[in-house]
Amino acid sequence: MAKAKPDDSTPEQPTAIGRLAFPPEQRAAFQRMMAEKLEQAARLDKAGKVIDRANAIRDGLIPPPWAEQLLKPASIKTKTKKEGPKERRVKTLARGIWPPDGNPPPELSPGEIIKEIGKACQKGEVVSSRQTILRALGRLPR
Structure with a gap:
């Protein structure tokens, strides 16, 4: 080029x-x-x-x-269902009965757990149902 x-x-x-x-x-x-x-x-x-x-x-x-x-x-x-106010109340009562985390001993039967929670309720307060108590404490599945 x-x-x-x-x-x-x-x-x-x-x-x-x-x-x-x-x-x-x-x-x-x-x-x-x-x-x-x-x-x-x-x-x-x-x-x-x-x-x-x-x-x-x-x-x-x-x-x-x-x-x-x-x-x-x-x-x-x-999705896990959010806990309601009754479950929160049961957990608060359980922490008072079985410190520090509120888990009852494994040898307690469900009936004994329900009686203990019922005793811890104040007068005039409505006790939660059996299912709510046991579900809040991990004894019943959701």
Whole structure:
């Protein structure tokens, strides 16, 4: 290739040599067009990945996104019920009877536990049900 020789060309009247072949407006338009093509290529690449994933799901190579929720352990799904005011009252009474944590000894029967809690209640106070007392103390499941 021969080297271009400097001449008296201007941007308004370019010559066919090197960078002077196009005026600045055309160069800017060409650069914008190239940037748009790069952006379009990036969008097509991303779309290709999405299509490949959809094909893999269709062919059974990977599980669908909604199936991932089914694969989670069951303990995450279930919510534990908040204890109510009656259970809190039973736990407070139990801490007074069996310090420090309020857990009755394992040798006590459920009937004896209920009697002890009933004795600890003040006059005029409603005693919680058998189930509430035993559930609050961990003797009955939720």
